[in-house]
Amino acid sequence: MxxxxxxxxxxxxxxxxxxxxxxxxxxxxxxxxxxxxxxxxxxxxxxxxxxxxxxxxxxxxxxxxxxxxxxxxxxxxxAKVGAGERDEYRRVAVQEALESAVEVGKSVQYGKEELKELFLKILNKKYLENEGSDPK
Known part of the structure; x- marks a missing residue:
């Protein structure tokens, strides 16, 4: 495979x-x-x-x-991964990625509001690129 x-x-x-x-x-x-x-x-x-x-x-x-x-x-x-386990793994993966991104932002002196603004801009851009794939 x-x-x-x-x-x-x-x-x-x-x-x-x-x-x-x-x-x-x-x-x-x-x-x-x-x-x-x-x-x-x-x-x-x-x-x-x-x-x-x-x-x-x-x-x-x-x-x-x-x-x-x-x-x-x-x-x-x-192995079999239950729905609850699957959701937890997904949450942890996303949380770790976001924590890492925040640490990088802080290391280059990005403020909380700048990070939030940049995150929202990227989030909107990514979901617009894949229009229709947003599950919510």
Missing amino acids: WIPIQINESSPEPLYHQIETQLRSLIVSGQIDEGTLLPSIREFAGSLSCSVITVRRVYQDLESEGLLRTKQGTGTFV
Whole structure:
């Protein structure tokens, strides 16, 4: 199975974290269904041009979160994610991204009102680009 993970080698973010974040998002959003067999660690590492240790860490971290399960001799599968769990994972992912954005804003001396104004401008722009995709 091909998994659409995009790696940015010039990013300061560690490789395992880039992969883990994107794979978590694909699972939580339902783009990779429950029960889907993921590529072997070796196969996935080869397709991403990274080390086996990196992919092993990603699989272990997501398994400890309950998003993956490994059956010895069979492979690694996407675990069942309940609606409540899915909503919590989504909320945490968005919250972490927003907290990070606020920290960056503060580090360059953006004030609270400037951040709020910029956020609303970006939010409106993004939803206008995808007109009709706004669920509310």
